[in-house]
Amino acid sequence: MRLSSSKRIRRRGIGGDQILKGLVATAAILIVVLLVALAVELISGASLSLTTFGLPFLYSTTWDPYHDVFGALPFIYGTLVTSALALLIGLPVSLGVAIFLSEKAKGYRLAGYVLGTLVELLAAVPSVIFGLWGLFVLSPNLRTYVEAPLHKYLGFLPIFSANPIGLDYFIAGIILAIMIIPTVSAVSRDVLNAVPNSQREAMYSLGATQWEVIRKSVLPYARSGIFGATILGLGRAVGETMAVTFVIGNSTAISSSLFAQGYTLSALIVNQVGESTSPLNASAIVEIALILFGLALVINIFARLFVVRLTRGARFRA
């Protein structure tokens, strides 16, 4: 009797389960289809430029719509430099915020909540506002109080050698750092909170100070998660458009100085799409978009591979 009644229940449930499975599978497949469709569209739009220039497009430095000669190196360079600078400046700050929120704020819950909310509000600020603020507020102040002295006293170093006018890789890097702080710190804070208390307690019982506990026990345990958070931040920095376009200076010259004007992949697209003077020009801009897409993919794939190796096959903790 029990068997037949449970069989009845199972039969009633089968229809609903299958529908649910179907819906969920469709949603998952849709994502894959979207990604593939995006890649296919980009490749087909860039095909004219791909066949005209081939591989040298990636390391050619001329971008000249009038003569129909295009190359992507200045933009790839600018994207990489500003993103690296963003990580360099943003990661320590984000880690500091995350450590404060997860370790220190335990005694000051209110301060922790307010700070956490404020950091997330920072993520809600539209990027074009960062661009405007950077252009009108940060740029003149940075130029007068930071860049000019650095150039004056340390100008013999290549990275400080260009005459600063307030629009350059440096300020773009700083603004990107501010923009990735919310992402990296929020994820890092969750990761740090997920570290089991047994780890901390073990260190405390050995007589470690709070800083030693964090440094030697909590952070190494959360290492892969923090790396994942960094990659999320890097992904945002690489694709950030409006904030960078206002302050990067928009120059196609490659320079080793942080105070020189530069260009990024996304800034080029937003500046020149809609003004293409020939089909080859339009196709070259789509190829730049393809490169940006590929860069974001490569960064994420590399991060995942690295993390898998680091955690020796354990699941990626994002």
Added chain:
Amino acid sequence: MNFSKTGTSGTTIGLVVVLIVVVVAAGAYIALNSGGATTTTVVSTVTSTSTQVSTSTQVSTSISTSTSTSTQTSTQTSISTYTSTSSLLPSATVSGAGGTLVFPLMSTWLYAFSQLQPNVQVNYASVGSGAGITDITKGTVNFGESDAPLTTAQYSALPSGSTLLTVPISASGVVPAYNIPGLPAATHLNFTGDVLAKIFLGQITTWNDPAIAALNPKISLPSNAIVVIHRSDGSGTMYAYTNFLSDSNAQWKSQVGTSTTPNWPVGTGCKGNEGVAGCVENNQYSLGPLEIAYVLTNANLIGVSINYGEVQNHAGNFILASLSDITLAMQAGVTHGAQVPQGSTPWTGWSIINNIYNDSTDTGIYPITTFTYALVFESLSASYTGFTSQAQATATVSFIWYCVNQGQSAGANIGYAALPANVVASDKTTLSQVTYNGATLLTGS
């Protein structure tokens, strides 16, 4: 990100709300007390009188006259008097897309035309000249708008057998704006095209270079480096500016050329006219090309933090750009040099600047003047044009004719020079060629 620990969630929400209110209040206080730093005033030297167009709300015909004169120090004034009969058009939707240079004026036209013709809905998408040309080529809009005529590549992308007409609807001038602290506001530096080209090539690097000093003997120029500013986005203003530099300097012509998105050898790119103005304002000893409409409507900036210079025309005079000098340049541009292309002749490479570059007879013309063009197919019933009805075709032609004709008076207050009589007449001839199923669409005188 879980905050809902018992007991403190309410306090948190309250605190956050208080914080937001404080921030907003502080911002409002600062905004209200910082004064009208960005109010725009019209420069008092530009005066124009115009009798307003009367709007017709009845079915009867109405005759409207519009007269616009601009009084300046030059002796030649442009007077355009047109009459047009406007009867109510049947309902239609017209869409256009194109450059940003004319957008403020286009907004005025859209509004005024909708008052005149309440049954017609005209939309304009300010997406850039290149996108405007692409859209009209594909037939997704009824008219395109571009700050530069089509290039050879763009002409060959048009549907076979089609004729795309190019109709100048307004004009603009480009001025060299600079920020040199210490120079009095009444002093305007002199420039020539060759000197500007060398500065933007990076060959002249300091303000007290002998070439600049020779043009400005009475002014003591500083020895600081010139901070070169240009546009980062595609721009008709830059098309005109690089056109002028190409005519003035052979190396510029071969190395950089004439383009809405040139490969600038030196300089910093700033987005939009506002960006260039802001960059020039924020950087001492900087130089950047600005559109005249922007300069005239933001006169509070001029003389305070930035100023603009005079450019030498071929007659040898240094001209400070103004609407009347630009109108003179337009008049000369269509009478001298290469003929205005008729019918299906391509406009590639045609420009006022090329025509007046060697004009030494017209003494008051401003040399960096450019048209901005409406683009419309000749035969609107063809399938590639995307037109759906005769009413739509008539409405499109009526709108463009309105812009060229009655609408010109609306430009003076916002810094756009009125088209001179000979250009309007030429446009009328061009628009009379537009047909739908063989019938001419332009009605009225």
